[in-house]
Amino acid sequence: MAFPEPKPRAPELPQKRMKTLDCSQGAVRAVRFNVDGNYCLTCGSDKTLKLWNPLRGTLLRTYSGHGYEVLDAAGSFDNSHLCSGGGDKTVVLWDVATGQVVRKFRGHAGVSTSEKTLVNVCIVEIHISPVRCWDCRSRKPEPVQTLDEARDGISSVKVSDHEILAGSVDGRVRRYDLRMGQVSSDYVGSPITCTCFSRDGQCTLISSLDSTLRLLDKDTGELLGEYVGHKNQQYKLDCCLSERDTHVVSCSEDGKVFFWDL
Numbered sequence: 001m002a003f004p005e006p007k008p009r010a011p012e013l014p015q016k017r018m019k020t021l022d023c024s025q026g027a028v029r030a031v032r033f034n035v036d037g038n039y040c041l042t043c044g045s046d047k048t049l050k051l052w053n054p055l056r057g058t059l060l061r062t063y064s065g066h067g068y069e070v071l072d073a074a075g076s077f078d079n080s081h082l083c084s085g086g087g088d089k090t091v092v093l094w095d096v097a098t099g100q101v102v103r104k105f106r107g108h109a110g111v112s113t114s115e116k117t118l119v120n121v122c123i124v125e126i127h128i129s130p131v132r133c134w135d136c137r138s139r140k141p142e143p144v145q146t147l148d149e150a151r152d153g154i155s156s157v158k159v160s161d162h163e164i165l166a167g168s169v170d171g172r173v174r175r176y177d178l179r180m181g182q183v184s185s186d187y188v189g190s191p192i193t194c195t196c197f198s199r200d201g202q203c204t205l206i207s208s209l210d211s212t213l214r215l216l217d218k219d220t221g222e223l224l225g226e227y228v229g230h231k232n233q234q235y236k237l238d239c240c241l242s243e244r245d246t247h248v249v250s251c252s253e254d255g256k257v258f259f260w261d262l
Contacts, residue, residue: 013247013259019057023050027069034075041082043070049084051096063094065101081136093136105134105141131157131166149174149183155236156195165204167192173206175218186221188214193236199245207232207239213250215262230258 025044032041033054040054049063049070068088075082081102082094091105130148138144147166156167164176169191175184190208197204198215203224206214213227230252237251241262248260 019054021052021054021057025050029069030072032073032075034079035077036079039075039079041073041075041084043073043084045069047086049073049082049094051082061096061099063092063099065092065094065104066090103136103139130154131164147174147176147183149185152191155192158196160197160201163197165195165197167195167206171208173204173216175204184221186216193232194239196240198241199243203241203245205239205241205248207237207250209233213239213248213260215248225262227258227260229260230254230256 021042023042023044025042025046025048027045028042029045030043032043034040038053038055039060040052042050042052044050047064047066047069049066051060051063052058053060063082063084066084066086066088067090068086070084070086073082073084075096080096082096083091084094085091089106092101093103094100095102130146130150131154132143133145133147135144147164150166150168150170150172152168152170154166154168156165158165162177162179164178165173166176167173171189171191172185172187173192173195177183186204188206188208190210190212192206192208194207195204197218202218204216204218206216208214209232211228211230211232214223215225215227216222217224227248227250230250231254232250232252235253237253239248239250241248246262248262250258252258
């Protein structure tokens with residue numbers, strides 16, 4: 001007599017709070033995990049960037065060098081460098097181990113809100129300017145590439161392998177293939193607040209100011225699903241897919257986090 005095949009268990013959603021970090025940074029503008037999820041960065045209105053072991057609640061290092069509040073940050077793939085952007089219109093590249101400033105990019109036309117490190121390239125999204133890419137190994141102040149197709153401010157930038165996903169207030173999300181030198185565009189209509197790739201790289205998730213998340217096929221732009229119930233009408237809020245692409249996750253302006261079955 002053969003036993004039936006066991007049914008795979010559905011991934012469980014988080015049910016309880018694991019840890020609270022007292023950052024002592026004033027308003028915390030962003031929290032970002034590193035590439036393997038073992039460490040996290042907190043961006044404060046007190047002009048500091050802090051590196052934590054979130055499981056132990058241990059502060060590992062404080063990075064000071066911005067002249068205004070720190071709005072967002074990201075770590076390099078090899079965990080050797082950090083990149084942070086602030087309201088002082090400066091993007092700072094940090095050495096993780098020493099805490100020293102490696103390089104500063106100054107004098108942009110708007111406020112830097114997101115930085116993603118792609119190999120040795122720093123990709124910076126600025127509210128009222130194009131997406132700019134700098135070679136972190138070069139000392140030249142000029143960007144190596146400028147992506148200026150957007151007709152309004154850039155609200156979100158994500159990087160995956162050789163692709164850049166940029167969402168704009170003009171209601172379009174643009175995907176740049178750096179290897180092929182091509183750009184594709186999908187029109188949503190409402191100003192975009194966040195974009196991201198699915199874990200398998202086949203889809204893109206888009207949130208916008210009409211309180212709707214949309215899942216699109218990355219290659220064809222086909223609408224695969226819409227997710228509503230949260231509130232997003234005024235502010236830039238994050239969204240993402242769970243680790244196994246089984247759930248859609250989004251912040252909400254009423255202080256809640258929403259989960260949807262994909």
